[in-house]
Amino acid sequence: MTVEDENGEEKQEVKKGYEFLEDLPGIGPATAQKLRELGFHTIESLAMATARELEPAGIGEKKAFSIIEAARSSISVSFIRANELLRMRQNVLRLTTGSKSLDKLLDGGLETQTITEFYGEYGSGKSQLCHQLCVNVQLPPERGGLNAAALYIDTENTFRTERIVQMATHLGLDPNQVVKNIIYAEAYTSDHQMFLLDNADEIIKKNNVKLIIIDSLTSHFRSEYLGREMLASRQQKLNKHMHKLIRLARAFNTVAVVTNQVMAKPDVFFGNSVHPIGGHIVGHTSHTRVYLRRSSRGPVRIARLVSSPYLPEGEEIFKITENGIEDVSEEEKPRSRGR
Ligand code: GTP
Ligand code: MG
DSSP states (O other): OEEEOTTSOEEEOOOOOOOSGGGSTTOOHHHHHHHHHTTOOSHHHHHTOOHHHHGGGTOOHHHHHHHHHHHHHHTTOSOOOHHHHHHHHHTOOEEOOSOHHHHHHTTSSEEBTSEEEEEESTTSSHHHHHHHHHHHTTSOGGGTOOSOEEEEEESSSOOOHHHHHHHHHHTTOOHHHHHHTEEEEEOOSHHHHHHHHHTOHHHHHHTTEEEEEEETSSHHHHHHSOSGGGHHHHHHHHHHHHHHHHHHHHHTTOEEEEEEOEEEEEETTTEEEEEETTHHHHHHHOSEEEEEEEOSSTTEEEEEEEEOSSOOOEEEEEEEETTEEEOOOGGGSOOOTTO
16 A cells, blocks of 8 residues: 655555564464464564465464465565565665675675575685675675674584674774674584574564575585485475575565585586586576686685676676785786787
């Protein structure tokens, strides 16, 4: 529903917002408890749920539809006019990577409401970028940040607080404060990783999280689901996991970042080519994919925008230093031929 405000402008009618699950019609304390156990702690996450997902809470299809509908109307998720869609698009915020070149490749930085995937070989800088984003998200908007906190799901135990302190200090931020605003969890298995994300909604809401990181998205899935016969169930789980992530990113207007290793695949025509793990499912769900690789010059990395909903492919360079992710200076750039 839209109403006109005092200036005659159409705007979304603010419905009476429900605050707790128990406020929704048809949800008593016992059902609310079961829903929480399933990972639905907030009205926002219920609004993005499917009836099937509520089944394990003993909620029949009909009741599930009415609960989801009530949650949706509470936060205004239903049919909207295209001009409102445009307005939603205008709510998209951008987060700086720390490198102007890399930001340019991404048309101003990483977007909220979508998933950005960084993939590349060992040492290509995926985790370093994740660290940097956790610091940058805490910067004020005029410095490319979102004045917000970060949520970090670490599957390979590579998160280092010391590195955050280095990066924060370089940006003139209080390292103690910066470290406090990173909510961290180590995921021990793929099921645990999924469980953590399934239960993240309340933490995101309470802590003003505007950046969700999964580093790495695929490592557990890769090591647990071996062989061809496991491939279908692995892809199904990965698909579900990614959809949970995209729904959280939309419901809470957050940036979502996943990292992915690559594997070499023998190619008849081009020799060995590299492919991100997880194949098409991850490919279709992650909206922006960036391929990172090392260069012949130490700290310099090459980033290639491989797919994006609306940006052209392109390549830029950046470097990883003591300070974090930085631009390569003009003097450091490779000289063009003939000079
Ligand atoms: P995998 O997770 O193994 O697939 O690799 P990754 O892509 O996550 O690599 P990561 O981001 O961990 O990059 C590691 C590289 O970053 C190192 O090889 C260093 O070149 C660089 N690096 C990491 N920490 C520092 C640091 O404190 N100072 C400097 N100068 N470089 C660093
Ligand atoms: Mg890493």
